[in-house]
Structure formats: structure tokens, C-alpha cells
Amino acid sequence: xxxxxxxxxxxxxxxxxxxxxxxxxxxxxxxxxxxxxxxxxxxxxxxxxxxxxxxxxxxxxxxxxxxxxxxxxxxxxxxxxxxxxxxxxxxxxxxxxxxxxxxxxxxxxxxxxxxxxxxxxxxxxxxxxxxxxxxxxxxxxxxxxxxxxxxxxxxxxxxxxxxxxxxxxxxxxxxxxxxxxxxxxxxxxxxxxxxxxxxxxxxxxxxxxxxxxxxxxxxxxxxxxxxxxxxxxxxxxxxxxxxxxxxxxxxxxxxxxxxxxxxxxxxxxxxxxxxxxxxxxxxxxxxxxxxxxxxxxxxxxxxxxxxxxxxxxxxxxxxxxxxxxxxxxxxxxxxxxxxxxxxxxxxxxxxxxxxxxxxxxxxxxxxxxxxxxxxxxxxxxxxxxxxxxxxxxxxxxxxxxxxxxxxxxxxxxxxxxxxxxx
Numbered sequence: 001x002x003x004x005x006x007x008x009x010x011x012x013x014x015x016x017x018x019x020x021x022x023x024x025x026x027x028x029x030x031x032x033x034x035x036x037x038x039x040x041x042x043x044x045x046x047x048x049x050x051x052x053x054x055x056x057x058x059x060x061x062x063x064x065x066x067x068x069x070x071x072x073x074x075x076x077x078x079x080x081x082x083x084x085x086x087x088x089x090x091x092x093x094x095x096x097x098x099x100x101x102x103x104x105x106x107x108x109x110x111x112x113x114x115x116x117x118x119x120x121x122x123x124x125x126x127x128x129x130x131x132x133x134x135x136x137x138x139x140x141x142x143x144x145x146x147x148x149x150x151x152x153x154x155x156x157x158x159x160x161x162x163x164x165x166x167x168x169x170x171x172x173x174x175x176x177x178x179x180x181x182x183x184x185x186x187x188x189x190x191x192x193x194x195x196x197x198x199x200x201x202x203x204x205x206x207x208x209x210x211x212x213x214x215x216x217x218x219x220x221x222x223x224x225x226x227x228x229x230x231x232x233x234x235x236x237x238x239x240x241x242x243x244x245x246x247x248x249x250x251x252x253x254x255x256x257x258x259x260x261x262x263x264x265x266x267x268x269x270x271x272x273x274x275x276x277x278x279x280x281x282x283x284x285x286x287x288x289x290x291x292x293x294x295x296x297x298x299x300x301x302x303x304x305x306x307x308x309x310x311x312x313x314x315x316x317x318x319x320x321x322x323x324x325x326x327x328x329x330x331x332x333x334x335x336x337x338x339x340x341x342x343x344x345x346x347x348x349x350x351x352x353x354x355x356x357x358x359x360x361x362x363x364x365x366x367x368x369x370x371x372x373x374x375x376x377x378x379x380x381x382x383x384x385x386x387x388x389x390x391x392x393x394x395x396x397x398x399x400x401x402x403x404x405x406x407x408x409x410x411x412x413x414x415x416x417x418x419x420x421x422x
Contacts, residue, residue: 040113069352311383
């Protein structure tokens, strides 16, 4: 097997444009999430309101997931991405206007909250398209032999944008206020929209154009559930994210438990992504193809341990360290999951398979936010986080025992086959 080139995907011009586009888009999206979470909790002082934000996003994202995958497989990806970004810019503009003094000073808190929830709802609808489009577009930009490298750089870019968005989101709240921060988000989304057109239109690889919707959906779902490696990886991440996510109630910890203010809130958020970024860049030099399944299970187990440590900590720097470790473990699991999906998914089914992935993992982020908010209200934030970490450990051990296909998965052969075919 040839020596791994850690910069293989970066040697493709369109892929660099794609990474820049994703950097701006996710940076804005991440900062918007942080600011809205902060604004909503500041208005209500109720952790359940943070859970409602997650619920408002998961309903459309989950309901549309399979249909969006079908549409993505049937349509040209570049233009579809541009349409989604344009629609997202309108949502960002709306959230900016809802936080201005002209609205806050004259509208009731309830009215502002309802409109925020409504825009988050439409954002969830768009989110159901973003995942399948991005997943499919990467495969059309880079050759198969460097899919794992492209997946690593794409996910690293996403996490880099997330850490910067979280960090600057927290600081900007203090420095320039919520409205001005959301104005910056709107500008970033508009810039990413124009960058989209620097990528050429891509061919539609689906040979079944015009296939009945229900038949198309059945084929996609059947493929995932028959592939034990993909199904196991998605199930593992879904449960871990559902019960082990702490992001949704970090504002509660920042304001009421650790008492570190908006700057500390930004650092807590950023520490998660920073851990992911470091491990992701390391994996560009140290491939994860050998003993892939075992590495995935170990990463999720470490994630659960760190979440428990964060929940039990009352010292700020210890909390930051625990979140950093959780981000590092999560980064490894994301790279492995994306690599499994890229190598095991046929080109004409990428949209649908990615949509099932969104239903398993993407939607569990929002459902996890609702679960975290509800649990924090019922049993307190500390107990809620510790419980989530324990459930993550139980999940990793159970799947490791019950799914030997995933546990013994090794992608070395798949990667060598792709190099030969290219």
C-alpha cells in the first residue's frame, strides 16, 4: 500500500473552495447557535426552553430526512446547495432582526421566543438537506482513492469552524452584543452563498431518475439496515449523542454552576471542538483504517468517561479539560463514521444513506438537546450530564458485544481496493 499523503485532497482546487465555503457557513451557523442559546436562556432562565430549541429543529429535520435524501440523489448538487444557503441567509436575517432593540423593546418576551422557535424550525427543515448535499458533493469533487483523506479534512474544517464560532460567539456577546453578532452571521452566510458558484455543476450519477419516491426511500433504508458496519456505527453515535451531549445545557453550567459568564461559556463550547480539531489533524498522518471498529468503540467509551467527569467537576479548568477530551474522542468517532460511510456507500445512494445518517446522528443532536434540557429541569444539570455519560458507556459496551461485524471491522482492504480502481 502506497504511503499516505496527508494533503492529497488539498491538492484539488475545487475541494479547497468547498472547504472555504464550509468554513464560513459552519462558523456562522455555530456562532448563531451559541448566541441564540444564550439569548433564549437569558430571556427565560428556564433550561427547558433550551430543550425546546432542539425539539423545534428535530421535528422538521427528522420528518424530512428520507425525502431530502431522495431529492438530493435526483438533483444537481451544486445548485441545490446554493438554494439551501440562500434560504438559510433569510433565517439568519430574521434572527438578527428579532434581537434588535426595535423588536425586543416593543414585543413581548413570549412573542420573541415564538418567532425564534419558528425560525429554528425552518432551519431544521434546511438542515435535512445540507447533510446529504455535502456528503454527495465531496464524492463528486475528489477521486475515490482519497475519500478518507477528504472526509478528514472536511470534518476538520467543520470542527475548526465550530470551535471558532463557539469561541467568538461567546466573546462577541460580551464585546458587541447579540444583534451585531447575528449581523456578522448573516454576512458570513451571504459570502458562502457566492463561493458556491466557484464550484462547477456536477453530474447526476443516479441511474433511476424519476424513480417513485417510496420505492427510492425503501432502497436507501434497506441498504443501511442490511449493512451491519454502517448500522452499528450509526446506532453507536446516535445513542452517544442522544444521552452524552452537553452542549445544549452548557449555558446553564456557565451561568449557574461554574459562574463564568459569556466568556467562559465561549471557552467551554470551544474546548469541545478544539479537542476534535487536534485529533482530526493527527488522523491525516495516522490513518484509522486498521482495527477501525475497535478504535470507534474505544473512542465512544472515552467520550462517556469525559462527560461524567465534566458533570462532576465544579472547577472551571477541570471542566474545560473534560470537554476537551470529549471533543477529542468525538472527533475520532466522527472521522471513523464518515470514512465507513464514504467507503461503503454506492455513488447513486449517497443522498439517501446520508439522510439515514442524519436521522440517526444529526437528529439525535436536537433530540439530545431536548432530553438534556428536560433532564436538567427534572433532576438538575449535574445529574443529567452524569446520567448521559453512564448511558454512553453502557451503549459502547453493549454494541461492542452484540455487533461483532462492527467490532472486528478493518477498512484496510477497502482503501487498497479504491487505490487500485482509481
